[in-house]
Each structure stands twice: as structure tokens, then as C-alpha cells.
Amino acid sequence: MKKDQVDTQKQFVFEKPSEVERKIPDAGVIDKTGVYELSRLPTGISKIHLIPDFIDSEQADWIFEQLLQDIPWGQRTHVRQEVSFEEPRLTSWYGELPYTYSRLTMQPNPNWHPLLTMLKERIEEFTGYTFNSLLCNLYRNEKDSVDWHSDDEPSLGKNPVIASLSFGATRTFEMRKKPSPEENGDYTYVERLRIPLDHGTLLMMEGATQEDWQHRVPKEYHSRDARINLTFRIIYP
Numbered sequence: 652m653k654k655d656q657v658d659t660q661k662q663f664v665f666e667k668p669s670e671v672e673r674k675i676p677d678a679g680v681i682d683k684t685g686v687y688e689l690s691r692l693p694t695g696i697s698k699i700h701l702i703p704d705f706i707d708s709e710q711a712d713w714i715f716e717q718l719l720q721d722i723p724w725g726q727r728t729h730v731r732q733e734v735s736f737e738e739p740r741l742t743s744w745y746g747e748l749p750y751t752y753s754r755l756t757m758q759p760n761p762n763w764h765p766l767l768t769m770l771k772e773r774i775e776e777f778t779g780y781t782f783n784s785l786l787c788n789l790y791r792n793e794k795d796s797v798d799w800h801s802d803d804e805p806s807l808g809k810n811p812v813i814a815s816l817s818f819g820a821t822r823t824f825e826m827r828k829k830p831s832p833e834e835n836g837d838y839t840y841v842e843r844l845r846i847p848l849d850h851g852t853l854l855m856m857e858g859a860t861q862e863d864w865q866h867r868v869p870k871e872y873h874s875r876d877a878r879i880n881l882t883f884r885i886i887y888p
């Protein structure tokens with residue numbers, strides 16, 4: 652065969668790409684009362700329980716006003732790689748023991764506000780768990796937020812139960828599943844959930860939720876009024 656003959660006989664063969672094109676999954680939305688199993692992995696079952704209107708709106712209105720006024724809100728500063736930055740929200744801690752997260756320690760404060768004690772007891776009666784600590788968050792407006800994290804500090808023990816009660820403006824609580832080891836820390840294709848937390852809503856997180864999932868409350872592009880979030884926890888010495 653001559654050389655030019657070979658060239659004209661060249662064929663283009665379509666070859667399927669060896670890697671299947673992956674789609675980023677749409678975020679699921681959870682906004683109805685119910686118990687939801689998020690995942691079942693060797694680490695355990697991740698479960699949340701959403702109870703909108705746990706506190707009726709009229710009661711929630713005055714609770715919000717009281718807490719906004721009475722809780723000793725403070726702005727904490729984090730230092731990372733020698734750069735310090737202020738948390739984009741105000742916080743307050745209640746409990747007999749100090750609480751350390753992101754290398755920041757909040758000192759014990761055993762002087763529970765009576766309203767907080769009342770809310771704690773109501774949640775305990777409903778859930779059957781006994782909580783000994785509370786992290787309060789105040790999101791002053793749409794610019795305040797909390798970044799992706801899990802509540803997995805050693806002081807919370809294994810499979811912590813966290814009861815999160817919200818007052819004021821509705822903000823979206825987002826969850827994303829931690830990637831499997833093959834993903835090398837890449838969250839691009841992980842499962843995601845969006846949970847609107849509005850005035851008086853209780854969200855319980857249980858089982859392996861903190862081990863296998865992360866959560867955040869992102870900044871919003873449109874204006875938002877203030878929101879208070881109370882996360883009741885069980886801290887071990």
C-alpha cells in the first residue's frame with residue numbers, strides 16, 4: 652500500500668470517555684414535620700427530626716424579644732495562621748463547663764436565664780434527653796452566618812444529640828454529606844439538603860449526623876432581620 656492510500660483510509664472512531672460524566676446532585680429540601688434518615692453508613696444512622704411551630708408564633712415573638720435583650724451577647728475573635736477575624740455573629744454560652752470549638756474556649760456560665768431554663772425543660776420533656784449546656788447564636792442580619800462545620804468536639808462525646816431552636820427571621824440551614832475517602836476531600840458531588848428554620852422551629856440532630864454530615868447557615872443576598880438560634884447540647888467533662 653502506498654503512503655497516501657494509508658492516509659485516506661484513516662477512520663475516526665468514537666470512543667466513550669472512560670470516566671462517566673458526573674452530575675452535581677440537586678439539593679433536597681426538608682420543610683415538613685418529620686423524622687428523616689439522612690444516611691446509613693458503617694459509622695451509624697444519621698437522623699434529623701424537624702418540628703416547625705414547636706413554639707407557637709405568639710409565644711415565640713415575646714421569647715425572641717426577651718432573649719435579644721437579656722442574653723449577654725458577645726463577639727468572639729478567632730486566630731488562624733496568625734490572622735485574627737471576628738465571628739460573623741454574636742454568641743453566648745450557658746453551662747457548668749467551658750466549651751471549646753475552633754480552638755476558641757467559652758468560659759462556663761451557670762447562670763441560666765429563666766426563659767432558657769423553661770425552653771430547655773420543654774425540649775427535654777419532648778425528646779426525653781437531658782441537656783446541660785447551650786450555645787446561643789445571634790445573626791444580626793443577612794451578613795451574619797456560620798460556616799461549614801460539624802458539632803464534633805470531643806467534649807460532645809460520640810453521636811451527640813443536638814436540639815436547635817430558632818426564633819426571628821427564617822434562615823436556611825444547609826447540610827452536606829462528608830465525601831467518601833475516594834473523593835479526597837472534594838465536596839463537589841456530595842448530597843446536600845436545605846432546611847428553612849423559621850420562628851419557633853425545633854431541629855434535632857442525632858446518631859452519626861455530626862460524624863457524617865456538615866452544616867452551615869450561609870449569608871443571604873437579600874436583607875434579613877435578626878435571628879436567634881439556641882443549640883442545646885450535652886457536654887462531658
Ligand SMILES: O=C(O)CCC(=O)C(=O)O
Pocket residue numbers: 786788797802815824848866867868880882
Ligand atoms: O444557627 C443555626 O441554625 C446553626 C448553628 C450552628 O451550627 C452551631 O451552633 O453549631
